[in-house]
Amino acid sequence: MEREQVKCLIIGSGPAGYTAAIYAGRANLSPVLYEGIQPGGQLTTTTDVENFPGYPSGISGTQMMEDFRQQALRFGTDIRYGIATASDLSQSPYKITIDGEKEIETESLIIATGATAKYLGLPDEEKYAGMGVSACATCDGFFYRKKVVAVVGGGDTACEEAIYLAGLASKVYLIVRKPYLRASKIMQERVHHHENIEVLYEHNAEGLFGENGVEGVKLVKRLGESDEEHYEVAIDGFFLAIGHKPNSDIFAKYLETDEVGYLKTIDGTPVTRVPGVYVAGDVGDPNYRQAITAAASGCKAAIEAERYLAERAYQESIG
Missing domain, CATH: 3.50.50.60 (FAD/NAD(P)-binding domain)
Structure with missing residues (x-):
């Protein structure tokens, strides 16, 4: 050598x-x-x-x-x-x-x-990198003032980023895979009491769509042991907060x-x-x-x- x-x-x-x-x-x-x-x-x-x-x-x-x-x-x-x-x-x-x-x-x-940064592994995450997909709310949140964004995650980091973005964006969807938040009690309370944040429990993101950047997220909601609902939500930014x-x-x-x-x-x-x-x-x-x-x-x-x-x-x- x-x-x-x-x-x-x-x-x-x-x-x-x-x-x-x-x-x-x-x-x-x-x-x-x-x-x-x-x-x-x-x-x-x-x-x-x-x-x-x-x-x-x-x-x-x-x-x-x-x-x-x-x-x-x-x-x-x-x-x-x-x-x-x-x-x-x-x-x-x-x-x-x-x-x-x-x-x-x-x-x-x-x-x-x-x-x-950890990602979900969706092909769309790479496709829209720098065009609506981010792993840092503090870095990129300013670009989404008065817009609609989604944050993926259920821990303290996800809640912190959702709260930060809620001070800038008009609406924040917090996409949570489990039927509960893993975050600390105080962070959960802050999220649930923020009027600009909507928590989507038992949801997974399965894709993104848009012409020249992110225009929406494809979601799947678990309804029971074998039932699920697929639908789309219009968003301008997609933030990963899963670590x-x-x-x-x-x-x-x-x-x-x-x-x-x-x-x-x-x-x-x-x-x-x-x-x-x-x-x-x-x-x-x-x-x-x-x-x-x-x-x-x-x-x-x-x-x-x-x-x-x-x-x-x-x-x-x-x-």
């Missing part, structure tokens, strides 16, 4: 990874960044970003990530396409396998692999995770229990999942990596 040694390795290319690369490059750490399976991260599936400071007229998610990328390149980041397929964090230098065929040995590691899967599997053996798989850090910092290994962005953030919080954590991770490497170099210099 081909091997290479680097000083600072960054895995992931969303706002967290690219920001870490900008800071690491400016600190002369000669960072190497592998873009992963989705260069630019989840923002590349978003049409317009209007809540990131510095873009008063908004910007497409793809263009924003290209701007981040170019800035990282400007400061000397070696950006490569490749997917991290295995890791060995048992001792320094840490070893990361890329595409199953190349091993990178690194003195410091910034994990910015993100989290993947995210953090892309942390290859690191879980060495780093602490929560019950879902999000990587845990020490006291709200990017620092992990493995010296020189840092977490940035959505792979360690089950709460906010915003571009600006991801970018901020990438900045912090790079600063911590710089301090770690400087201290290491100092200790080596004094024997």
Whole structure:
């Protein structure tokens, strides 16, 4: 297997990874960044970003990530396409396998692999991606002011997103597979008392329709053991709120995770229990999942990596 040694390795290319690369490059750490399976991260599936400071007229998610990328390149980041397929964090230098065929040995590691939104698996979800289908109400809810939307899910996240959207949209359908909500009692009460939210229990979405974007959802309602009703509801937006899967599997053996798989850090910092290994962005953030919080954590991770490497170099210099 081909091997290479680097000083600072960054895995992931969303706002967290690219920001870490900008800071690491400016600190002369000669960072190497592998873009992963989705260069630019989840923002590349978003049409317009209007809540990131510095873009008063908004910007497409793809263009924003290209701007981040170019800035990282400007400061000397070696950006490569490749997917991290295995890791060995048992001792320094840490070893990361890329595409199953190349091993990178690194003195410091910034994990910015993100989290993947869970989808129902409907072909229409991909067909209407960026055209009415979203997995982030906070990101895209503004575009549905005074419109009708549907949210899929029955947990706290789904209820939170339904309530958030209800403050913008004229009507929110909450599509719940079970005959009850799994959310906490207080969230259930807020949903049931909101005049703009209608909960559709024992419903499943089986498709979407529309000419140039989502215009409606095809629903199936369970009526009994073997009976069901199929019908359509006109909507303008379709929001998935059935959870995210953090892309942390290859690191879980060495780093602490929560019950879902999000990587845990020490006291709200990017620092992990493995010296020189840092977490940035959505792979360690089950709460906010915003571009600006991801970018901020990438900045912090790079600063911590710089301090770690400087201290290491100092200790080596004094024997």
